[in-house]
Amino acid sequence: MSSNIETEYRIAKEQYAHLGVDTEAAIETLKTIPVSMHCWQGDDVGGFEHTGSELSGGIQITGNYPGRAKTIDQLRSDIEFAMSLIPGKHRLNLHAFYLDNLGTKVDRDEIEVKHFESWADWGEGRVGGIDFNPTFFAHKMFTGGLTLSHPDKAIRDFWIEHGRRCREIAAYFGKRFNSPSVNNFWIPDGFKDIPVDRTAPRERLIRSLDAVFEKDLRKELILDSVESKLFGIGAESCTVGSHEFYMGYAMSRGKMICLDSGHYHPTEMISEKISAILMFYDKMLLHVSRPVRWDSDHVVVLNEELVEIAHELVRSKRLSDIHIGLDFFDASINRIAAWVIGTRNMLKALLFALLEPTKQLQQMEYEFDFTSRLAYKEELKTMPFNTVWKYYCEQMGVPAGIDWLDEVRKYEKDVLANR
Numbered sequence: 084m085s086s087n088i089e090t091e092y093r094i095a096k097e098q099y100a101h102l103g104v105d106t107e108a109a110i111e112t113l114k115t116i117p118v119s120m121h122c123w124q125g126d127d128v129g130g131f132e133h134t135g136s137e138l139s140g141g142i143q144i145t146g147n148y149p150g151r152a153k154t155i156d157q158l159r160s161d162i163e164f165a166m167s168l169i170p171g172k173h174r175l176n177l178h179a180f181y182l183d184n185l186g187t188k189v190d191r192d193e194i195e196v197k198h199f200e201s202w203a204d205w206g207e208g209r210v211g212g213i214d215f216n217p218t219f220f221a222h223k224m225f226t227g228g229l230t231l232s233h234p235d236k237a238i239r240d241f242w243i244e245h246g247r248r249c250r251e252i253a254a255y256f257g258k259r260f261n262s263p264s265v266n267n268f269w270i271p272d273g274f275k276d277i278p279v280d281r282t283a284p285r286e287r288l289i290r291s292l293d294a295v296f297e298k299d300l301r302k303e304l305i306l307d308s309v310e311s312k313l314f315g316i317g318a319e320s321c322t323v324g325s326h327e328f329y330m331g332y333a334m335s336r337g338k339m340i341c342l343d344s345g346h347y348h349p350t351e352m353i354s355e356k357i358s359a360i361l362m363f364y365d366k367m368l369l370h371v372s373r374p375v376r377w378d379s380d381h382v383v384v385l386n387e388e389l390v391e392i393a394h395e396l397v398r399s400k401r402l403s404d405i406h407i408g409l410d411f412f413d414a415s416i417n418r419i420a421a422w423v424i425g426t427r428n429m430l431k432a433l434l435f436a437l438l439e440p441t442k443q444l445q446q447m448e449y450e451f452d453f454t455s456r457l458a459y460k461e462e463l464k465t466m467p468f469n470t471v472w473k474y475y476c477e478q479m480g481v482p483a484g485i486d487w488l489d490e491v492r493k494y495e496k497d498v499l500a501n502r
Contacts, residue, residue, distance in 0.1 A: 130180030146415025150499025246295035257304030273318025
């Protein structure tokens with residue numbers, strides 16, 4: 084470890100101790116928090132079905148930065164390289180249409196465990212587990228903006244079968260990694276203009292989801308989650324799976340609810356929702372993104388909302404019940420850099436939150452000493468947090484500062500430029 088970083092850290096440690104913060108305990112806790120890094124940043128949400136279907140479901144990619152992964156091997160290489168620049172051991176978040184089709188065209192109602200065995204083989208020793216997502220968009224059977232809520236039974240049955248098979252695959256990942264796989268259902272169903280009947284599509288969605296979840300699978304292997312959205316392109320006026328819909332469905336069916344930081348009104352923050360959700364749910368899932376005026380899935384930056392999300396997670400004292408996944412995709416910049424920046428920022432926010440004297444602040448609040456509470460919170464903003472972060476990175480064997488970018492540029496020159 085760099086002697087300068089070690090010296091700076093000793094000073095920072097004393098400064099934090101003066102405020103009642105144990106930096107060593109914060110670092111040790113951070114080591115135990117996995118972030119599920121999403122595979123779809125590496126290839127612009129393309130997948131490996133190669134059916135020619137365009138991206139749909141209210142999702143848009145902008146930019147055409149060179150070096151996009153075009154094969155499974157390329158994507159895995161990029162993921163592995165990105166993870167080598169991120170401190171800690173983390174999870175991979177995989178979408179169903181990233182299957183290994185073994186050289187044969189496989190439709191989504193035909194996918195099997197065998198199409199994902201190579202992902203598990205690759206992931207052993209590299210990731211702490213693999214989470215999963217059925218893919219309900221970018222397909223010819225996504226018609227009229229509807230899937231599981233479609234009035235055509237044949238279309239609903241197709242997607243129900245897809246959902247059932249995805250649950251079996253997720254359970255397989257849970258068994259292979261001895262860690263439950265979070266299987267998250269996001270469904271883009273909705274209407275571009277104001278519908279006359281909002282009730283019938285929601286009734287159909289309930290029946291379809293019940294059919295998908297009919298088989299009881301052990302929670303030691305799989306944790307099912309449902310995710311809402313405010314609106315999408317092509318579904319501006321009504322989203323069948325709204326926040327209220329999924330809160331009710333998840334609670335009544337014993338499922339996790341997923342809060343995506345981009346899926347709400349522009350002034351609506353998920354940091355304000357976390358403690359309320361945890362009052363009623365055993366577990367929850369977060370998809371951390373960065374909306375710019377809408378669900379635009381920008382790369383996560385270390386802004387006030389990200390830090391507040393992290394504070395709420397730490398203050399809840401239920402970190403083991405909360406699963407953190409990332410969800411952004413930017414094709415206008417180096418895709419590996421996007422992964423590294425976003426994931427490191429999530430971890431930085433968590434460390435910042437762990438370096439808070441929460442008990443002392445709570446005691447001030449209980450005593451209505453809002454003056455001291457504000458004074459301490461403001462003082463913490465200028466504490467030597469980055470020194471503790473650099474020390475942690477060096478401990479974990481990854482670049483502490485901006486030096487990681489030099490390694491990305493070299494990878495870009497040696498690997499990405501030749502694609």
